[in-house]
Amino acid sequence: MKVKRHFQNHAWITLSQSFKIEEILTYLIQQLFDEVRQPLPQRVETMDNNNLKTVLKEFLRESRYVFILDDIWSIETWDAIKIALPNHNCGSRVLLTTCIGNVSSTSCRESHCYIYEMKAVSKRVFDFVL
Known part of the structure; x- marks a missing residue:
């Protein structure tokens, strides 16, 4: 909770191997607007990629955010x-x-970042959990 209070905006997005950037941006915008209890911009569901990016950048302007993008499959x-x-x-x-x-x-x-490489989980761990 202490970390969450450090950021004004938060979002968690789980991605799939086949993604559409418009769907990801729309979902992110929905999470952010819901979090602050603001109505979504009109026609956000039908906006193109560029308009969604503009909405997102405007919303996040001068704010500190933390996003978790879970299960990214490609550099693209x-x-x-x-x-x-x-x-x-x-x-x-x-x-x-x-x-x-x-x-x-x-x-x-x-950017300056840190890579944490997790160790593979052995079958014995799964046997113990199950």
Whole structure:
């Protein structure tokens, strides 16, 4: 809870292997507007990629946000999403999860980031849990 209070805006998005950037941006906008109990912009469901990015950047302008993008499958997915996220040096953070090594390393090429590589879970752990 202490971490959450540090950020004005929060979102968690689980991605799929086949994604549509418009759907991801629309879902992100819905989460953010719901969190602050504001009505969604008119026709947000039918906006194109550029208009959705504009809405998102305007909403996040000068705010500190934390987003978790869970299960990113490709560099292209991250590249498509990060363009929509403003970086005003307000201390915002984006946490990515992926099973693909080059996605994590490539996502760090333009910023200071930390890669935490989890160890594989052995079958014995699953036997114990089940």
